[in-house]
Amino acid sequence: MALKYEDVIAKYEPVLGLEVHVELGTESKMFCGCNTVFGAAPNTQTCPVCLGLPGSLPVVNGKAIEYTIAIGLALNCSIAPFSRFARKNYFYPDMPKNFQTSQYDEPICVNGYLDVTIDTEEGPKEFRVEIERVHMEEDTGKSLHMGGATGRIHGADYSLLDYNRAGIPLVEIVTKVITGTGKYAPEVAKAYVSELRDILRGLGVSDVKMEQGSLRCDANVSLRPIGVEKLGTRSETKNVNSLRSVERAVRGEMIRHAELLNNGEKVVQETRHFHEDTGLTTPGRSKEQAEDYRYFPEPDLVPVAPTPELIEKIRASLPEKPSIRRKKLQDAWQVPDKEMAAMINADVLDLVEATVKLGADPTRARSWWLGEIARLANEKGVAAAELPISSADVAEIVVLIEKGELTDKLARQVVEGVIAGEGRPSEIIQSRGIQVVSDDSALMAAIEKAIALQPDVAEKVRGGHVPAAGALIGAVMKETKGQADAAKVRELLLKHLGQA
């Protein structure tokens, strides 16, 4: 029987540390001119430099530096006038040089913060997450372990290597130790990654797709008994590939740690892998025998020394902050705070905005994304954004409703069809034969049939008992297979029975 979350937070204080890796959306790699487009055939986007062939040398991508400075500025960091790359030495087949070119003790951005707001029962709460550093590094290639049961390197028959990803520019954003969140630790973690993602998207520096790995979060979690100063032993959970997972992983690790501590056992300092399906983590590499990476300054690269003019130019071109953007949207749409928070929490704000931009009414757009679509997402255990329905689809549906060509009930069928992969809304309306029955004579026929079947009810209505009409309207809707506009049916029925 798993420990209850309430029992965990009654006894322990969670301490977090979040490391977010972002693949930058530059056209070329960090140290060579190779293309960075995702999904190309294996090893087609490589050259002597990113393959680490003998004699090749790296050259820093200037765009990547500008992007990183922009990220640092957006996160309120100081930009170092002088920073260097270092080599992180370790052997692994997917790393062509057997060292990763990264920044170590001289990162480009330091000491920033990000304020995040979470929605609680007591109303919105703000937390400041302090940022220790933002630094640049290169991504590794990908190993595909073939054969064996687990898909992991142990037990595999052989491995295939794809170096397309090797050398893609990565930015790592590392928080300072996050304390004081109490029971809200999982929500703060999620809100931080969500806010960070919005900032990065606003900057246009990355496509921030967690499911494709262009934004990856490692969550460090430890517990200490409430009132104790000394930090507990942490675990580092990797493979957290969605906002929802960030929250689940932190919560899950808190419970796991608490169970160990309650049983008098020790938390092992190790890397853990998060499993999307179970929401649990399993141990990865133990860090007890910490690897010695033998860092030293990369002699093949000159220091990065951005001029104050460049920094100011980038600062001047920063887009507005997501919090300001959200405030503007809220005002324009006239959304109550509660609803706004719900949209942010369900991560549908961008989707609603896109839907509105395509011509949908803000209130209707919001209620679809937060209502029916959110419900279906919940059923499937995924985020709304991951469902195969686009803002264009929803906009099309909302516009049809406004024109009276779809009822809410019919629209739900269309949404379901889009998600089932049957096509665009117009195609589904066609193929499923969905249409609003607005032909008065067809409706009148159905009304008369309903009256004939329930003459006593009709008599009551004629006698002035209007609420009884519901039973007749229901019958008409049933007769027309839900394709009639209920309001229209009511209007015609009451008129027919002399009550209009």
Next chain:
Amino acid sequence: MIKKTATEMASSLKAGEISSVELTQAHLDQIAKVDSEVHAFLYVDSEGAINQARAIDEKRKSGADLPPLAGVPLALKDVMTQKGIPTTCGSKMLEGWRPPYDSTVVTRLKENGVVILGKTNMDEFAMGSSTENSAYGPTHNPWDLTRIPGGSGGGSSAALAAFEAPLAIGTDTGGSIRQPAAVTGTVGVKPTYGGVSRYGLVAFSSSLDQAGPCARTVLDAAHLHEAIGGYDKLDSTSINAPIPPVVAAAKDGNVKGMKIGVIKELQGDGYQPGVLKLFNESLELLAQQGAEIVEVSCKYFDYALAAYYLIAPSECSSNLARFDAMRYGMRIGSGSAEDVMNLTRQAGFGREVKRRIILGTYALSSGYYDAYYGSAQKVRTLISRDFENAFKFADVLVSPTAPTTAFKIGEKANDPIAMYLNDIATIPTNLAGIGGMSLPSGLAEEDGLPAGFQIMAPAMQDDRMYKVGSALEAALLTKWGQPILASAPQLGAK
């Protein structure tokens, strides 16, 4: 013809007295004749060289305006990549590897119409001072086949001394161009760090490695320097400035009024008396031409060797990590990737390479970094300061290039420290990133073997070395009545 200078060959080509195909063939014939004794080459690209020569001849016939060295052959140290041509770095690890790209030096040689004859022998991954560390057997000094031709670039220097090529490319991390030049009676220049692109130079120690020209005369070296030098956007550490006017300086050769600083710390104990005698005679010749000789002190040079043997191995331990059997080169064993890496690295690297990888791995380890790598970097700064101070008193600094003449093959093979001491006079310039040149100072009276005179200049003032080198070379030629290599024994009698 093969005994002429590269500059003379270029004139003959231009005048139409000889074709590049004929000139190239003459060198290929000489290689066929003497290389079984010298073993300067690891790979001879006869077909490629003749094709390149033919293309140049055709261009010349069509009346095209060709660069100065067009059609002149050259030997390339096997540490430089040339597309499609085996590049082994003297190691079993890279046996059979044919790089898919040209190094920038090779690109520029091709642009300049220089004909590449083949790849020359070297100490494995440029680690050594004798070319005995080559996995493919040692190169023999043309002056005495029982002796070493210097290292790591012994193949390039021996090829010049044996008239197998009039020009060669070397690389110099701690003296690998200059010390081989000294012991073979040839000229070798390590340009200012960043003066010649390192792109395609298989790295030994990135912050010290520098490619440069090897030749039989100072002017030939200058022409080659201008052909391969200059900024390269593929090498972040290359200097974005014009190449110093080295050809003009070599042609000028006027040292009147120049101050020449003799470094106190680079003479005395450990230097062969005959080598020092030749050095002092050279100084006298320069003084006779109007140069002022002054003495300078660089007190931190005593720590240079120790700092070098921490920095170079540290960088090499990282640079050589990529040789792991996963993508190219040797692969030994089966089983897990880790097993294959271990077995391959065990079998593929020679003793000296392993020694340095282990040294470097240790020096970079957490807990030791500050004491070793960190301290070595501080010494490096102090040595740069020594040079800066010395250059306040002198336009160039000079010393013997190496403490001794060529030693016997096998003599120091089991004494790494004695071997390392060979580079005591050349290492400081690498640590400071400045230029250094070696040219022959004569034959030592004890053994009749060549010795070298080293000239060092401030960063990007490489032309000063050429000016002084050219002056000394001319004075010595007048004194001897013939080039030094005219005294070398005849090869190919066997």
